[in-house]
Amino acid sequence: MTVPRCHVSTRKGLFTIERGAGAWSITRTRFLGDNVTLALHDARSGHLFAALNHGHFGVKLHRSEDGGAMWKEIAAPKYPPKPEGYVPKAPAEGVPADWSLKLIWALAAGGPGEPGVLWCGTLPGGLFRSEDNGDSWTLNRPLWDDPRREEWFGGGADHPGIHSVLVDPRDARHVTIGVSCGGVWTTRDGGANWEPTATGMRAEFMPPERQFEPNVQDPHMLAHCRANPDVMWAQHHNGIFKSADGARSWTEITGVQPSTFGFAVAAHPRDEGTAWFVPAVKDETRYPAEGRVVVTRTRDGGRTFETLSQGLPQHHAYDLVYRHALDVDETGDWLACGSTTGSLWVSEDGGDSWETISSNLPPIYAVCFERP
Amino acid sequence: MATVRFTRNIQRHVTCPTLEVPGATLREVFDAYFAGNERARGYVLDDGGRLRHHMAAFIDGRQIDDRERLSDPVAPGAVVDIVQALSGG
Numbered sequence: 089m090t091v092p093r094c095h096v097s098t099r100k101g102l103f104t105i106e107r108g109a110g111a112w113s114i115t116r117t118r119f120l121g122d123n124v125t126l127a128l129h130d131a132r133s134g135h136l137f138a139a140l141n142h143g144h145f146g147v148k149l150h151r152s153e154d155g156g157a158m159w160k161e162i163a164a165p166k167y168p169p170k171p172e173g174y175v176p177k178a179p180a181e182g183v184p185a186d187w188s189l190k191l192i193w194a195l196a197a198g199g200p201g202e203p204g205v206l207w208c209g210t211l212p213g214g215l216f217r218s219e220d221n222g223d224s225w226t227l228n229r230p231l232w233d234d235p236r237r238e239e240w241f242g243g244g245a246d247h248p249g250i251h252s253v254l255v256d257p258r259d260a261r262h263v264t265i266g267v268s269c270g271g272v273w274t275t276r277d278g279g280a281n282w283e284p285t286a287t288g289m290r291a292e293f294m295p296p297e298r299q300f301e302p303n304v305q306d307p308h309m310l311a312h313c314r315a316n317p318d319v320m321w322a323q324h325h326n327g328i329f330k331s332a333d334g335a336r337s338w339t340e341i342t343g344v345q346p347s348t349f350g351f352a353v354a355a356h357p358r359d360e361g362t363a364w365f366v367p368a369v370k371d372e373t374r375y376p377a378e379g380r381v382v383v384t385r386t387r388d389g390g391r392t393f394e395t396l397s398q399g400l401p402q403h404h405a406y407d408l409v410y411r412h413a414l415d416v417d418e419t420g421d422w423l424a425c426g427s428t429t430g431s432l433w434v435s436e437d438g439g440d441s442w443e444t445i446s447s448n449l450p451p452i453y454a455v456c457f458e459r460p
Numbered sequence: 461m462a463t464v465r466f467t468r469n470i471q472r473h474v475t476c477p478t479l480e481v482p483g484a485t486l487r488e489v490f491d492a493y494f495a496g497n498e499r500a501r502g503y504v505l506d507d508g509g510r511l512r513h514h515m516a517a518f519i520d521g522r523q524i525d526d527r528e529r530l531s532d533p534v535a536p537g538a539v540v541d542i543v544q545a546l547s548g549g
Contacts, residue, residue: 142473142503143514144469144512144514144515144544144545145470145473145503145504145512145515146502146503146506146512148473148502161499164502164507166507167507167508169508170508186508187507188506188507188508188510189506189507
């Protein structure tokens with residue numbers, strides 16, 4: 089069996105943790121001092137990808153082909169020139185999307201029969217595809233040129249962005265994306281045609297007559313069960329939503345304590361009834377209720393939830409867990425969770441108990457288990 | 461020919477030695493410099509070919525006017541400095 093390994097993207101570098109003989113430890117740091125916003129392990133090739141945002145010097149992508157020891161800068165997605173005379177439509181907040189890469193917000197491997205295919209979601213809302221392991225990228229024009237895309241607006245950022253890309257393991261032409269704010273969109277033909285698929289989601293932040301419009305929704309994160317990808321979970325700005333039909337419709341799940349607000353969600357890879365969330369006080373304040381970090385878990389498809397706290401800080405803890413900072417491995421037993429205050433926890437029993445790996449890392453943006 | 465100098469902070473990511481290159485405008489000077497160092501282009505210019513938001517450029521100590529098209533004239537013998545704007549943190 090390979091050594092369990094997880095990659096932690098932080099404001100000051102990429103950290104790799106491994107489980108040695110009985111204990112987890114940080115075994116490697118790369119890009120120390122640099123802002124690593126996201127990492128991906130492609131189980132098909134074994135490649136690792138790291139997205140960096142240098143601020144002054146822009147957004148970059150790096151790839152490692154040896155498990156993370158050596159890295160090489162590869163192409164970053166590049167927006168095409170804006171057509172001559174084109175006047176973009178101003179969205180709700182009045183700032184039209186710039187045709188320029190602001191942030192890499194989603195990285196996903198294509199299907200098992202598509203070696204080298206990667207998807208990349210970005211701010212200000214472009215979805216890119218690579219067919220050569222990230223050596224080059226192409227903007228998905230059907231989605232970008234859809235006039236409804238111009239109605240998207242920023243959620244917590246100046247620009248809208250694609251943060252979730254779910255590739256159906258049964259059929260890689262079926263791709264579902266989550267947009268803050270633009271709802272959920274689905275293609276079933278590999279990206280030639282896209283439709284909004286957020287029916288049932290509710291946006292309390294909109295005027296009453298517009299609250300159920302699919303294209304104004306703010307899903308913070310999407311996850312699906314790999315054994316039954318029609319079962320999807322969404323941690324939405326307004327709460328928790330579930331789909332049992334591949335995003336064709338969504339049902340709101342209410343009454344989950346201590347809160348249904350949060351950013352992260354992870355879905356069990358084999359058990360379609362199990363998912364995890366990390367709640368926070370909604371929605372302007374965004375800290376753990378009563379200063380207690382907890383994870384909520386359902387194991388019955390969302391009918392009931394448990395509040396898991398063993399091993400997590402329960403006194404004056406103000407850790408917020410961002411949308412990509414909760415991950416579950418391929419067994420469904422091991423979870424990793426990282427916070428804005430640099431705490432990193434791992435569970436080996438499906439969230440029943442947690443071990444603190446560090447309380448002193450830089451702010452954590454994302455965690456990513458390697459999958460065989 | 462103009463002399464192009466870069467902030468030392470960029471050197472950690474991509475080596476940008478001081479060089480003399482031809483060009484009558486900043487765009488021409490950049491094109492000449494980046495022709496021999498294509499990777500550096502993306503660190504200084506965004507994907508629309510504009511000077512990156514938190515970068516600043518000076519020609520003989522004068523901050524440039526045209527960050528979009530980079531049309532500021534560059535006289536023979538001028539010194540072009542590429543630095544970070546403190547607004548970028």
